[in-house]
Amino acid sequence: MIGETLRLKVAAACAISPSLRHLRLVAADGGKLPPAAAGAHLQLVLKGATRTHRNAYSLISRPGARDAYEIIVRRVPASRGGSAFIHEQIKVGDVLEAGWPGNLFAPVRTARRHLMIAGGIGITPFLSYLADFAFGGADYALHLCCREDEQHVFDPWLAGKSGVSVHWDTDGRRLDIPALLAAQPVGTHLYVCGPAAMNDEVLELAAAAGWPASHVHCEHFGSALSGGEAFHAFLAKSGVEVSVGEDESLLEAIERIGVKAPCLCRGGACGVCVTPLLEGEAEHRDHYLSAAEREAGRLILPCVSRARSGRLVLDL
């Protein structure tokens, strides 16, 4: 399958919990898929009735697998559409368009030990890590924090894996994050993937415990972040005005009107979509721009960021 995009056929789709759906995708032409390494994600183009969503999902399939990609999608309560579309519309046999797998969250090969902290569905990138570490014999520990009723949801991927602990919000089952972070030996790398509040807490605690920044890695899922008040943007180079709805991102609105904009993670992490901001004030929601760059107000990441008020003019 060579081309800018991949055509994937839904080979299996099943609910693994009331809010989680597992998809198995194969090449629509029956050929082999491009291999992806641990931590990779796939960007799916989801063509709904009213609009198209592009959402990124971590691949949970075995790293290097070429027969199928597997993902798990949580139904976001106030869904912007992408996750609802996957839960309600997609059926076995459907063909979806997808980007090539990208990887912004690969495990560090020189690590002595890998410490993973996942919040709920944030476990997905780590399922591919586990499959990877099982080969290499790497030292690791995975701590999953989830709802009590979801503690067994990921068992099919965790079966037979040592080093996995599950925590939930009950006395005796909570994860003592400061104690965990303080007890790690030199050479450990920390990976965290969960809801924003949990990510921020872990990152702060790691810094307080003296973790060198180079040993701390975080994957944010941005999809739930990008909605907000509606606003207008003017694309100066293209000479068009676009109105951005409450439940779509600036990037999605730009794509909707057919203007080509670069992107990769769609979650404010990679910086690929960075665009000069000519006028207006941005509400920055990304994890990419430095404090100084935000302050300067000359750049915006349209995949997650919006207008603070009124109208933005982009150099696009």
Place this chain on the structure above:
Amino acid sequence: MLHSDIKSRPIYTQLEPDLSGSQHLLIVEGDTVLPGRLDSLAGTFAPVEEQLHTWLVGTQAGGLGLGKVWRLPDVADVVDAFACATRGYGIGDRLYVQGTEPFLWSVAKAAAIIGFSADQIHLHHAGSLRRRVWCTHCHTVTENVTTSIASCAGCHRHLLVRDHFSRRLGAFMGVMVDAEAPGEVPAVEENFA
């Protein structure tokens, strides 16, 4: 000779405690400490004294009493102590090393082997500028080189001591100086005393 246009030449800084660290280990090559300098080092590290271990290596000007002090005869003992560390070192720990470059890099290498990352290690050059030189021809290491051209301890070629530095080897590169015209060796200068 501590500065060079060669990018691989390490740059050293003054030592000061990184307050974000949880435990602090200060390793000092004893004979690089000038009289009075120990006291100022003690003052610098006073804020973390509770979490500080100091290892004094080799002969020293006495008097340093900073945190828990341990005396070791030789840098080889530091390397051994790391290699068979019974107490594991933590990801929040910080290592500070003061001494000559061969000393700094012997310690830094031993620390890296047990998992310390570069941003946990702070190096401060003090004392002699003598260099450890790695022969690019026979790969032998020649210690205690103080001259611009040195004889390789392995193959006895005349090596021009470059500023090119290998962190992996903890040594400067030495390349044969008279390869083009055998026997034509430029004047030797005492550059790294």
